[in-house]
Every structure is written in structure tokens, then in C-alpha cells.
Amino acid sequence: MVPVFAYTVEKSSPTTESHNPGSLAPSPRILAYLARQANRHKPNMTALTVIEPVENPQGKPEVFVPPPDIITTPCDPWPRPYYLEDGLRKVRPYHFTYNTYCKQRWRGRELLDIFATEFRDRPQEYYKDAIECGNVVLNGKKVSSVREIVNNGDIISHTLHRHEPPVTATPIGVVHEDNDMIVINKPAGVPVHPAGRYNYNSVVEIMRAERGHGWNPLPCHRLDRLTSGVMFIGKHPKAAEKLTDQIMARTVKKEYMARVVGEFPEGDVICDQPVMQISPKLGLNRARASGKDARTIFKRMAYYPPKEMTNGIDSEANDARSEQEKIRDSKMAWKSKRGHSIVRCLPLTGRTHQIRVHLQFLGHPISNDPIYSNQRVFGPSLAAGDALSDDDEDIISRLSKMGKSEVAEAMEYHNDMMEEYNKKKAEKLTGKRCEACDTPLYSDPGAHELGIYLHARRYACQDGKWDYETPLPEWALPPPGIDGPTVTTEETDPMALVDDNGQPMLNGDSDNVSVQIKQQKPLWTMPG
Numbered sequence: 024m025v026p027v028f029a030y031t032v033e034k035s036s037p038t039t040e041s042h043n044p045g046s047l048a049p050s051p052r053i054l055a056y057l058a059r060q061a062n063r064h065k066p067n068m069t070a071l072t073v074i075e076p077v078e079n080p081q082g083k084p085e086v087f088v089p090p091p092d093i094i095t096t097p098c099d100p101w102p103r104p105y106y107l108e109d110g111l112r113k114v115r116p117y118h119f120t121y122n123t124y125c126k127q128r129w130r131g132r133e134l135l136d137i138f139a140t141e142f143r144d145r146p147q148e149y150y151k152d153a154i155e156c157g158n159v160v161l162n163g164k165k166v167s168s169v170r171e172i173v174n175n176g177d178i179i180s181h182t183l184h185r186h187e188p189p190v191t192a193t194p195i196g197v198v199h200e201d202n203d204m205i206v207i208n209k210p211a212g213v214p215v216h217p218a219g220r221y222n223y224n225s226v227v228e229i230m231r232a233e234r235g236h237g238w239n240p241l242p243c244h245r246l247d248r249l250t251s252g253v254m255f256i257g258k259h260p261k262a263a264e265k266l267t268d269q270i271m272a273r274t275v276k277k278e279y280m281a282r283v284v285g286e287f288p289e290g291d292v293i294c295d296q297p298v299m300q301i302s303p304k305l306g307l308n309r310a311r312a313s314g315k316d317a318r319t320i321f322k323r324m325a326y327y328p329p330k331e332m333t334n335g336i337d338s339e340a341n342d343a344r345s346e347q348e349k350i351r352d353s354k355m356a357w358k359s360k361r362g363h364s365i366v367r368c369l370p371l372t373g374r375t376h377q378i379r380v381h382l383q384f385l386g387h388p389i390s391n392d393p394i395y396s397n398q399r400v401f402g403p404s405l406a407a408g409d410a411l412s413d414d415d416e417d418i419i420s421r422l423s424k425m426g427k428s429e430v431a432e433a434m435e436y437h438n439d440m441m442e443e444y445n446k447k448k449a450e451k452l453t454g455k456r457c458e459a460c461d462t463p464l465y466s467d468p469g470a471h472e473l474g475i476y477l478h479a480r481r482y483a484c485q486d487g488k489w490d491y492e493t494p495l496p497e498w499a500l501p502p503p504g505i506d507g508p509t510v511t512t513e514e515t516d517p518m519a520l521v522d523d524n525g526q527p528m529l530n531g532d533s534d535n536v537s538v539q540i541k542q543q544k545p546l547w548t549m550p551g
Contacts, residue, residue: 094120094160096118097118097120104117104223109467111467112229114223118182119222120180121182123179124177125177125178132173133170134169134179135169138154158183159182161179163180183460187222188465189468190212190224191473191474193210194210195208195209195229196208202258204256207226207253208251208252208493209226209251211475213226214248216242227240241257241258241262242257243257250479253482254479273372276483278482278492279368280478280499281378281478282476282498283389284390286328286362287321287323291322291517293318293321296410297410298310299315301419302422305419305422307394307422309380309410319369320521321369321381322367322515324365324499326364329362364387368517369520380395382395389475392475399421400421451465476496476499478496481493483518495510
């Protein structure tokens with residue numbers, strides 16, 4: 024029997040939204056899905072049987088109106104408008120149209136309110152003017168008021184003169200390539216997909232520019248913009264889907280390298296503190312007992328004391344700080360954590376910013392992390408061991424100012440006594456405006472803003488069919504004149520601590536995990 028589908032379509036209130044599935048008109052994607060389901064139930068039928076819409080309780084049948092055509096970008100420049108300058112890949116400004124369907128959290132909200140609260144790129148006054156002059160439209164039509172209500176199924180279009188931030192000019196490295204897949208070494212600071220302020224300055228578009236306009240790279244997983252390292256790019260949908268399924272099924276082991284503040288503990292450090300997103304707009308996550316399960320294994324590879332320490336002991340003669348600076352530093356918990364450690368990280372779950380959040384929670388944040396190692400945002404303690412505080416709104420407020428009127432300084436910049444010149448180079452508003460569109464202009468980012476000390480060094484198939492890795496990044500090597508490891512060794516390999524089911528184990532015996540965790544010295548397990 025062929026399934027027959029009927030829908031009752033009713034108008035919803037402009038300020039409230041019905042939760043009755045029958046009150047919403049199906050989207051084209053839903054209709055296409057239903058058509059596929061019908062064909063599966065009866066292969067001999069080539070079309071979905073459609074019946075007339077059922078009249079609503081008021082007796083007035085309403086015909087489903089398909090969504091409007093998507094507004095297309097006014098131009099698609101080819102070759103892409105790249106140019107290289109001062110070690111950066113830059114994009115000349117161009118006109119572009121964003122199109123987006125109404126997200127669930129936008130339903131029933133005013134159009135200007137959505138732009139003012141969801142997007143950080145421009146001030147609210149810009150979005151107000153854009154709506155009033157028709158650069159922001161709803162369902163292809165200019166709205167009568169900035170207070171227009173956005174409903175489920177609506178399409179918001181925003182046409183503007185687009186200014187992309189520069190990224191590093193470091194080329195995308197190729198670790199391995201075959202007929203199905205390209206394994207790349209992604210440079211830090213380059214986003215994977217076009218998103219937010221980035222479009223052509225993304226891995227997808229840079230690779231397209233290198234290989235031809237018709238080539239469509241298919242990333243199989245995500246890697247944070249600030250993170251460098253191993254990524255898989257499918258050459259065709261079947262290959263991309265196969266590897267994506269492997270990663271989603273957690274049958275791929277991933278190892279990251281991180282450079283963290285202070286002397287990280289030796290031994291096998293396991294952190295299973297849950298992680299929660301507290302601001303979708305800012306992409307901010309924190310360790311929270313009520314968050315999603317998360318587990319990471321850490322293993323220290325090296326520790327490098329600061330320059331003023333001799334044979335591991337502080338030397339007063341080499342301490343160049345003034346008395347005022349010493350008093351200031353005594354009030355900052357992180358100042359007592361001298362030097363830095365190179366840590367190998369094995370995430371057993373895949374939460375956003377998981378490694379960065381766990382390292383912050385353990386009291387050893389990534390040295391130059393502009394968010395989780397930022398005392399202006401989290402205060403002197405940097406939220407070490409904090410999973411219960413109720414200061415999320417304060418944290419969000421302080422972080423939202425970073426990159427606009429203030430420079431986002433992480434602890435690395437204080438520890439290395441970065442010169443004022445480099446601090447001023449950090450990306451922030453310059454006070455200048457674009458002559459074409461009056462957009463406030465940002466300065467170029469400093470070298471320290473192009474990435475953080477977090478690198479995806481190795482991805483390995485759990486059943487041993489493939490294993491790809493990169494050399495250590497430069498920041499993970501020993502400082503000049505100091506001895507230290509330049510390659511990874513089996514002794515510090517966190518993958519050796521996980522069995523075939525992705526569970527922590529020691530000495531290759533997963534049956535004794537709980538016993539050995541209690542007896543192994545030194546070993547530190549941070550409970551959730």
C-alpha cells in the first residue's frame with residue numbers, strides 16, 4: 024500500500040508559534056524526503072500520491088506556498104581576489120549575499136533583534152540601516168519595519184560589501200593523497216568552511232582556487248579555526264561519507280599536541296569533566312557538571328622552565344621584575360606557574376573546544392589561547408577547577424568586548440614580556456571606515472593571533488588500516504639552547520592507553536584499569 028500524506032496548514036500568530044506539527048507547512052526538503060519514503064514502500068510507483076489539503080477548523084483551506092527563490096550573490100569573482108602581503112593571505116572586498124533559513128531560536132523574534140544579538144561583525148546601527156534601506160530582506164522582500172517578526176520557514180537575505188579578515192599565507196600542506204582522499208596539514212588560523220567573516224579565506228575555497236573552480240572539496244570532520252594539523256578532505260561524496268561515519272562512530276583515534284602554562288603533571292592525566300556551551304554567539308564553552316560527557320587523556324612530553332630559572336631553581340639574580348611587578352604577580356594565581364609544558368592529548372569524545380576547556384579546568388591552559396587563557400575574561404584564577412560558579416553572564420560580557428575595543432591578550436604574552444609594538448598589532452577596530460560602504464575597518468592581526476598552540480598531530484584508524492601524522496609544530500620543539508625531545512616517543516604516546524573500544528587502559532590490560540588507576544604513581548584522575 025502506498026502511504027498517503029495530508030497536511031493541514033494554518034496561519035500562526037505573529038508573536039507565538041504552535042507546536043502542533045500539523046500547523047506548519049512542510050519544507051521542500053521534507054516533501055522530497057516523503058517522496059523517497061513513498062518510493063521505498065512501493066518501488067513500482069514513480070510519484071507520490073498527493074491529496075488536496077484538509078480544511079482547517081475555521082473552514083478556510085490554505086494552499087501551501089513554496090519558499091521564495093534564494094537571492095544569489097551579485098558576483099562570483101574568478102580567479103578569487105587573493106593577494107599576499109606581509110605574510111598574510113588577503114582578499115579584496117567584494118559584494119556578497121548571505122541567505123539563511125530561520126533558526127529555531129529565532130522564531131517569533133524581531134528581525135533587528137536577531138541581528139543585534141546573534142552577529143558580532145557590525146554594530147546594531149548598521150543592521151538597522153541595512154533593514155530600512157532594503158539590504159536585509161525577508162523572503163526576498165523589503166520589510167516595513169525593523170520589528171518585523173521572523174517565523175519558521177522564512178529566509179533572511181543580507182547583501183553587503185564584504186571585508187574578509189586576512190589569514191596566514193602558509194600554504195595548505197599535503198600529508199597523503201589518493202583517488203578518494205586528501206590528507207592535509209591545515210595551517211592555524213584558517214577556518215575549514217566559509218563562515219562568519221570568512222568566505223574565500225577558508226580551507227575549502229583556498230583548495231578550490233588551487234585545483235579549479237569546478238572542484239568541490241568535501242571536509243570529513245571539523246577543526247577549529249585557530250587549530251592546525253591533520254584534516255581529511257574527500258574527493259567525492261562516497262569517500263567523504265565513509266570516513267565521516269568512521270569518525271562519528273569513534274573508531275578513529277586522534278592525538279593533539281598542546282603547549283600549556285606551567286609544569287604539567289607527569290604520568291597519565293585523565294579529565295572527564297562534562298563540557299557545556301554557554302554562548303552560541305561567541306562559541307564559548309565551560310566545564311559544567313550539567314554539561315555533555317567529555318573525556319580526555321593527557322601525557323606530558325616535556326617541560327621547559329623559564330629563562331630566569333637555573334637548574335630548575337629560581338635565581339633571584341636573574342629575576343628582572345621590579346618590586347611592583349612582583350607584588351602584582353603574587354596576586355595572580357597563574358603567575359606562579361612558570362615556564363611551559365608540551366602535552367600530548369587524546370580526546371575520547373568530540374565536544375567543541377574540549378581539549379582547551381579541559382586544560383583550563385586542570386589549571387594548565389594553552390599558553391596563547393585568547394579565550395581560555397585570558398585573565399581579562401576569566402580573572403586571575405582562569406577558572407581552574409571551576410565547574411559550579413554562576414558568573415557565565417559576566418564572562419560572556421567581558422569576552423564580547425575582546426577584538427573590538429580591546430586586545431585579546433592571553434597569558435603567553437605576559438609571560439614572554441611581549442613588546443608593546445606587537446600588542447598594538449593585534450586585530451581591533453582602527454576607527455577608519457570603508458569608502459565604498461562605510462564599514463568600520465579592522466587592523467591586520469598580529470602573528471600571535473593567527474593560531475594557538477594546539478595541533479592535530481595524528482589520526483589513526485582503530486583497526487590499523489591507516490595512520491597519518493605530521494611533524495611536530497615549531498612551537499613544540501625545545502627552545503634555542505635547551506635540550507628536549509624533537510620527535511614523539513612510545514613512552515609518551517597517549518594512544519597506547521586506549522583499547523580497541525576507546526576505553527582507557529594501562530599496561531595493555533583493560534581489565535585492570537580501575538585497579539591500576541588507584542595504584543599507578545604519579546597518576547591524576549579529575550572526576551566529573
